[in-house]
Amino acid sequence: MTDDLLKYRSEFPILEETVYLISHSLGAMPRATYERLHDYADKWATRGVRAWAEGWWDMPVTIGNEIARIIGADENTVVMHQNVSICQSLLLSCLLPLKDSKRNKIVFEELNFPSVMYAYEAHARAHGLRIEQVKSDDGITIPTQRMLDAIDEETLLVPMSHVLFKSAFLQDAKAITQRAHEVGAMVVLDTYQSAGTVPFSVKDLNVEFATGGSVKWLCGGPGAGYLYVRPDLIDQLQPKTTGWMAHEHPFAFESEMHYAPNITRFLHGSPAIPALYAAESGYKIINEIGVAAIREKSMRQTQRLIELAEEAGFRVTSPKDPAQRGGTITVWDDHAAEITKELIRREFIVDYRPGAGVRISPHFYTKDEELVLVVAEMKKIRDNGEYASEKAGAAF
Numbered sequence: 001m002t003d004d005l006l007k008y009r010s011e012f013p014i015l016e017e018t019v020y021l022i023s024h025s026l027g028a029m030p031r032a033t034y035e036r037l038h039d040y041a042d043k044w045a046t047r048g049v050r051a052w053a054e055g056w057w058d059m060p061v062t063i064g065n066e067i068a069r070i071i072g073a074d075e076n077t078v079v080m081h082q083n084v085s086i087c088q089s090l091l092l093s094c095l096l097p098l099k100d101s102k103r104n105k106i107v108f109e110e111l112n113f114p115s116v117m118y119a120y121e122a123h124a125r126a127h128g129l130r131i132e133q134v135k136s137d138d139g140i141t142i143p144t145q146r147m148l149d150a151i152d153e154e155t156l157l158v159p160m161s162h163v164l165f166k167s168a169f170l171q172d173a174k175a176i177t178q179r180a181h182e183v184g185a186m187v188v189l190d191t192y193q194s195a196g197t198v199p200f201s202v203k204d205l206n207v208e209f210a211t212g213g214s215v216k217w218l219c220g221g222p223g224a225g226y227l228y229v230r231p232d233l234i235d236q237l238q239p240k241t242t243g244w245m246a247h248e249h250p251f252a253f254e255s256e257m258h259y260a261p262n263i264t265r266f267l268h269g270s271p272a273i274p275a276l277y278a279a280e281s282g283y284k285i286i287n288e289i290g291v292a293a294i295r296e297k298s299m300r301q302t303q304r305l306i307e308l309a310e311e312a313g314f315r316v317t318s319p320k321d322p323a324q325r326g327g328t329i330t331v332w333d334d335h336a337a338e339i340t341k342e343l344i345r346r347e348f349i350v351d352y353r354p355g356a357g358v359r360i361s362p363h364f365y366t367k368d369e370e371l372v373l374v375v376a377e378m379k380k381i382r383d384n385g386e387y388a389s390e391k392a393g394a395a396f
């Protein structure tokens with residue numbers, strides 16, 4: 001069977017040097033990113049301050065429009081920020097202080113990304129919010145019914161992960177959003193681990209907000225987080241985490257705030273322009289291929305990885321049902337942490353998370369034979385006890 005997506009391999013320099021199976025953490029850098037960063041420096045060097053008017057100022061929205069295509073949003077409903085953590089706090093700043101002290105509950109899964117939990121817990125202490133963490137029985141999945149039962153008339157917001165970072169469990173965002181809407185609650189969907197590997201549309205899901213970043217499946221590198229706001233809410237919200245870029249007339253330098261009547265009201269101060277230049281090449285490739293084609297290949301390769309790992313006597317901890325998982329397979333062994341370190345030393349780039357094991361992620365650029373190679377290497381390390389020494393560098 002020919003794999004058309006392998007033609008993109010030559011666009012990613014690191015694939016020539018390593019077996020790169022870590023796109024759930026840091027996607028490979030596209031070769032074109034060298035040029036884009038050069039373009040950035042060139043623009044600054046030759047156009048100086050005129051660069052702002054020649055594209056820089058609008059980049060949080062123009063680059064956001066590239067993300068909008070990936071997550072199924074309308075144009076001009078996504079803005080770029082540094083990361084998910086700041087986007088969550090920015091959203092909370094729109095909702096606090098509470099208008100209705102009875103609607104003060106925040107519901108999310110206990111396997112949420114820690115940064116998100118920290119942001120809500122810090123605000124809860126200061127603003128009288130109650131947090132209900134929905135428990136997992138196995139440290140891998142969250143029963144959807146338990147999420148639905150936790151969301152009630154007192155729930156303000158459900159800031160949930162679409163795909164859980166540790167186990168790649170894919171939550172039923174549609175059912176959870178429907179439940180939230182039945183009782184008048186809103187949803188912030190963290191699409192970091194789904195965008196670029198699982199097709200979805202924030203419009204179909206009808207979530208109020210979505211946020212994610214570019215470090216992983218989007219191959220866009222750090223510093224390019226994004227925030228989607230449902231169009232009907234844009235001019236109803238007034239972020240308190242704000243700044244001059246959110247003003248209707250930023251260059252009037254008025255002393256009073258008048259929020260822009262569009263998505264730029266969710267900006268604050270000067271944007272991280274180099275990060276936006278760096279991120280663009282990844283989005284272009286993802287949009288060119290299309291997430292549906294990426295998912296089709298991912299389903300096939302993750303299934304193959306499960307078979308290979310089980311044949312080699314490893315226990316797969318991520319969900320076996322492809323409809324319930326994102327793009328990652330997690331493989332358990334009592335020495336999973338040491339196996340991971342040794343794999344990295346041998347140029348098989350994966351990582352380890354406590355409770356889940358070795359995280360392995362094929363992406364559109366992965367060859368089938370690399371799946372065979374990584375599992376064979378893991379088996380060799382385990383069977384021969386060839387674990388990395390304590391002194392080996394720590395995996396990230």
Ligand SMILES: Cc1ncc(COP(=O)(O)O)c(C=O)c1O
Pocket residue numbers: 082083084085086113115161163164165190192193212213225
């Ligand atoms: C689901 C999820 N959310 C958020 C983050 C990261 O958050 P931030 O962009 O604030 O670094 C990660 C990254 O590891 C993640 O997997």
